[in-house]
Amino acid sequence: MLNIADTLHRWCREARPFALATVVDVRGSAPLPAGTSVAVDEDGEAVGSISGGCVEGAVYELCRQVLRDHGAPQRAWFGYSDEDAFAVGLTCGGELDVLVRRIDPATQPHLSTALADVVRGRPAAVAHIVDGPDRLIGSTLTVLGDGRVADGTLNGGPVGRAVADQARARLRAGRTARITLGGDADTCPERLSVFVHVAAARPRMLIFGAVDFAAALSQAGRFLGYQVTVCDARPVFATAARFPHADEIVVDWPHRYLEHTTVDARTAVCVLTHDAKFDIPLLRLALNLPVGYVGAMGSRRTHDERLRLLREAGVTGEQLARLCSPIGLDLGARTPEETAVSITAEIIAHTHRAGGLPLSQRTGPIHRQVREGEAGRSWSAAQEARMRSRSWVGEPGAAVQTVRC
Structure with missing residues (x-):
């Protein structure tokens, strides 16, 4: 809705x-x-x-x-x-x-309250029961961005409390979902299927490195609905004039900014500096945070040296397996704009647990249904295994990708 x-x-x-x-x-x-x-x-x-x-x-x-x-x-x-x-x-x-x-x-004034917040760009969730006892079908409940429950037809009682808890969880995750709950005499005795519509705050894209690729990526990220931050320690490069599409320009050491900013499972971290003095402390921190995506730009040589330094800094193999490096899908990208498409394509595939293959090489439905709780995790099991077998973890046999450095 x-x-x-x-x-x-x-x-x-x-x-x-x-x-x-x-x-x-x-x-x-x-x-x-x-x-x-x-x-x-x-x-x-x-x-x-x-x-x-x-x-x-x-x-x-x-x-x-x-x-x-x-x-x-x-x-x-x-x-x-x-x-x-x-x-x-x-x-x-x-x-x-x-x-x-x-x-x-x-x-149903609570719906007007929720819609008013959504129109103003504020987060809100509207839950309604789609399966269960006839008397409850269509019943609704609204949770506002601060977690408060607006007036609705499900207020109070074990059903209302259970639905409100689920709506808050979906709002925190930032994802619309259909969930099943109930059948528990202590919480919600009746088995229900609830659809939760979520209008969440925009997910964050944190771009580190005030370079030409960052200018193109900030524009692509904003087009996809991200709240874009560009961070660089060099004030002469990190300016609003150079990054008109970014929501925020930060002059700070990348790892120091990341340590104190807010991230979640929808956050995309894109490291474009390919400079060890910035990359290593930044990636060491990023790979230990509950963010949705971590990618780093660089040539094969830069990538291999980066892995070595990260291991020496105590980053585990499991953490390194989360790193998308060299960043982006192999689209043959050369220009900053093409590279931005390559990076955002990988982020989209990562978010939806897709393999990034041409649709002509796949069978089955085009629009894959991501199960509740899967979105924002790593890719499919096959893709994750393929990633682990490549130079993500420093092993030989990496497939050819475009070198951007």
């Missing part, structure tokens, strides 16, 4: 009832992820998309029906259809589970 937060916020301010259709589960290939919504108001105005056009007409009619009937939430399942050109189905071969419910802003 947060994909259409601006319009929903306006409708809530105008006390305009609407039907909200949300994708609560995706199987196989589908155009848009779970959590995407379509909304239809009582005048028939529609906003959003859940399938790129394949099933929008059917979802629109279901929304109109829910609005007319003032009834309980409705479920709809859409799968593949190729026998009839006019059949309702997904030509991409995926399957969507859609929940449609009526929203009356006058009786």
Whole structure:
């Protein structure tokens, strides 16, 4: 629902009832992820998309029906259809589970509170029950960025407390997710499936080294939604004029800044200095922090020497296995702009546990579903094993990559 937060916020301010259709589960290939919504108001105005056009007409009619009937939430399942050109189905071969419910802003002010925060760029999470006892289907709860629970239909009781705890956890992780909870008499006695929509603060991209590659990477990082910081110990290079796309310019020793700044599992650390006096203390610290990605630029020779120095500094083989070096995917990049694409492509693949291979060389669904708790960890088991067998840990047999130094 947060994909259409601006319009929903306006409708809530105008006390305009609407039907909200949300994708609560995706199987196989589908155009848009779970959590995407379509909304239809009582005048028939529609906003959003859940399938790129394949099933929008059917979802629109279901929304109109829910609005007319003032009834309980409705479920709809859409799968593949190729026998009839006019059949309702997904030509991409995926399957969507859609929940449609009526929203009356006058009786659910907590949604307006959440949407107002999202529109202003503040973090918030909205949880609603998508499976469980009929009386609870569609019930909602909002958690604000400071952890407070706004008024909702699930306030109080073991169910409300359990859902609020899960919403806070998803908000901290910064990820929309469907989770299962309950079945425990001491916490939440009823088995529930809860979808948590999350609008989190932007993840951080920390770029160390005020070089030309950093200027291009800061622009690419901001385009991807990161809050970008460029840090360098040299004030003559670390200037706002050289990095207009960065949110923050810091003049400090890289390891000293990293030691005192805030990071989390979504943070990407990109070390572009390829200078041992900066790299070694910085990477020694970064590889011991719970960040999502650590990459370092340099030639093969720089990389091998860097590994040697890191081992001498006490960095373990397990920690070195987290290091993406030389940084980026092998795209044949040469220019700073091409290199920025190479680096951000690796970060995206890392985040979604993808191998970075051409889609033409893969089988199965194009849009892979990352299980709850997997996002932000290392890549797939096969990719991690491949990384460990390469010069990430100083062993021979590294595959050829583009040298950028």
